[in-house]
Amino acid sequence: MIRVQQEDFDIGAEIAGLKAGRGDIGAIVAFVGTMRDRSGDHAVDEMTLEHYPGMTEAELQRIESEARSRWPLQASLIVHRYGTLRPSDNIVLVLTASEHREAAFRAAEFLMDYLKTRAPFWKRESGPHGARWVEADARDRAASTRWDKIKDAAE
Amino acid sequence: MRLLYFAWVKEKTGVAAEDVDIPAHITTVAELMAWLKTRGPEFDHAFARSEVIRAAIDQAHVRHDAAIGAAREIAFFPPVTGG
Numbered sequence: 001m002i003r004v005q006q007e008d009f010d011i012g013a014e015i016a017g018l019k020a021g022r023g024d025i026g027a028i029v030a031f032v033g034t035m036r037d038r039s040g041d042h043a044v045d046e047m048t049l050e051h052y053p054g055m056t057e058a059e060l061q062r063i064e065s066e067a068r069s070r071w072p073l074q075a076s077l078i079v080h081r082y083g084t085l086r087p088s089d090n091i092v093l094v095l096t097a098s099e100h101r102e103a104a105f106r107a108a109e110f111l112m113d114y115l116k117t118r119a120p121f122w123k124r125e126s127g128p129h130g131a132r133w134v135e136a137d138a139r140d141r142a143a144s145t146r147w148d149k150i151k152d153a154a155e
Numbered sequence: 156m157r158l159l160y161f162a163w164v165k166e167k168t169g170v171a172a173e174d175v176d177i178p179a180h181i182t183t184v185a186e187l188m189a190w191l192k193t194r195g196p197e198f199d200h201a202f203a204r205s206e207v208i209r210a211a212i213d214q215a216h217v218r219h220d221a222a223i224g225a226a227r228e229i230a231f232f233p234p235v236t237g238g
Contacts, residue, residue, distance in 0.1 A: 033238055049237065050161060050162055051237070052159070052161055052211070052214070052230060052232070054214050055211055055214035055215070055230065058214045058215070059214075059215075059216075062215075080237060080238075091237075091238070092237070092238055112238060115237060115238050116235075116237065116238040117234075117235065118216065118235065119235060119237045119238070120161070120211070120230075120232065120235050120237070121235055121236065121237025121238070122161060122162035122232065122233060122235060122236050122237070123236045123237070124162070133162055133163045133233065133236075134236045135234075135236070136233070136234035136235065136236055137236075140238075
């Protein structure tokens with residue numbers, strides 16, 4: 001499941017919802033991305049996340065389907081926020097559930113790596129030095145392509 | 156055709172969304188961006204570094220050499236920075 005929302009999420013409630021009535025789940029991995037109060041040398045007071053309504057949901061669904069085709073997951077959830085956030089606020093939640101932990105660990109990492117380079121969100125940070133659009137990080141691109149290599153190597 | 160712009164591409168063009176009649180000879184995303192540049196100083200500025208701009212046709216990522224075909228909606232935006 002995927003959700004795109006302005007409001008915060010409750011990690012405990014999301015995990016409880018994911019495993020309610022499920023006896024087939026043996027491992028749940030949760031990743032939470034939160035907002036930092038610094039970006040390089042600059043202090044950041046506020047961040048606004050813009051997104052592309054319609055494509056965001058479609059892309060998150062494609063990313064989730066890809067993960068579920070690669071690993072045996074019992075359940076998965078991506079929740080991504082948009083709008084104005086402040087330091088320490090939650091940004092994104094990824095939950096993956098599987099029978100044994102390896103699939104859940106790897107799928108959660110894959111979901112985050114793919115989301116970072118494919119989901120149409122853009123961050124604009126503001127602070128004492130003014131406002132700026134965050135630039136894409138080459139390390140995120142590299143983190144995403146390593147999964148392509150794993151797939152190629154397996155083929 | 157519906158054109159959408161996001162983040163700094165939107166800021167520079169000054170437009171979030173518009174319906175545009177695209178000349179028949181424009182067949183790819185790259186050609187469309189080159190044509191958009193000719194629509195005034197704001198568009199020229201927004202698409203000056205068109206190689207870094209990403210595009211989506213009908214809400215799916217595409218490369219610059221992708222054919223526009225029967226697209227209903229084409230979006231232009233910087234590399235994404237979510238997560």
